[in-house]
Amino acid sequence: MIEILYFAWLRERIGIPKETWMTEAVTVADLVDELRAREERYAIAFEDISSLRVALDQELSSFDAPLSGVREVAFFPPMTGG
C-alpha cells in the first residue's frame, strides 16, 4: 500500500488530492504506468512526465527511482515558489 499525493494542476486533472493505492510497481515509472492504465483522467494527467516532478517520502526524486520502502509518493508540476 502506498499513499499517492497530487498537487496543483495535476490534482485538479485527477480530481483528488490523495489516495491509497495497492501497487506492484518497482520504480516510479512503473507506478505511473499502473496509474495511466486505470482511467483516462490518469492517462491524460500523466501523458508527459517530463512536465512533472516526483517526491518520495517528501524528498525530490526521479521517475527511475525504486519504490521499495517508500510510503508516500507525490506528483506535481515544476514548482513556482518565491
Add this chain to the structure above:
Amino acid sequence: MRVVVQDAPFDPGAELTAFSAGSAGVGAVVSFSGIVRDDHGDLDALEIEHYPGMTERALTQQAKTAMQRFGLADVLVIHRYGRLAPDEPIMMVATAAAHRRAAFQGSEFMMDYLKSRAPFWKKEHRAGQTEWVNAKLSDEDALMRWHR
C-alpha cells in the same frame, strides 16, 4: 535559523527588525521580500498551494546548507500560502553574516532554490478565470549556477 510557512499575512519590516536585533554583532544583514505583482491591473488574487510537511523540511534543509556554505550567522525564511491580494508580501528571506558578500550570496542562494525546489505552486485569479503559473527556465538556470 527560523523557517515559517503560514497562511497569515506578515510584516516584512517588523520581521527584519526582529531578525537584525537577534543577530547583534554580525556586521551584515541582507533581506529580500517577494510581493504579489499585478502586471496588467486585472489580478484579483494569487493563490499559493504547498505540500505541508515537505515544504518545511525542504526549506529547513536548504537554510542549513546556506548557513554552512556561506558561513552565515543566521537565516530567516517566511513563505505564505493560501489566497493573497496584489501588493501583499508573499515571502521573505533574510541572512546575517560577518560581511556583506556572504549575506548577499546566502540570500540569493536561498531565493534561487526556493523558486524551483521548494514545493509551492502559484495560481492567478483574473476576471473570474484561473491559471497556474508556469515555471521559468531562467529560474532553473539561476539555480544551476550554484552547482558549478
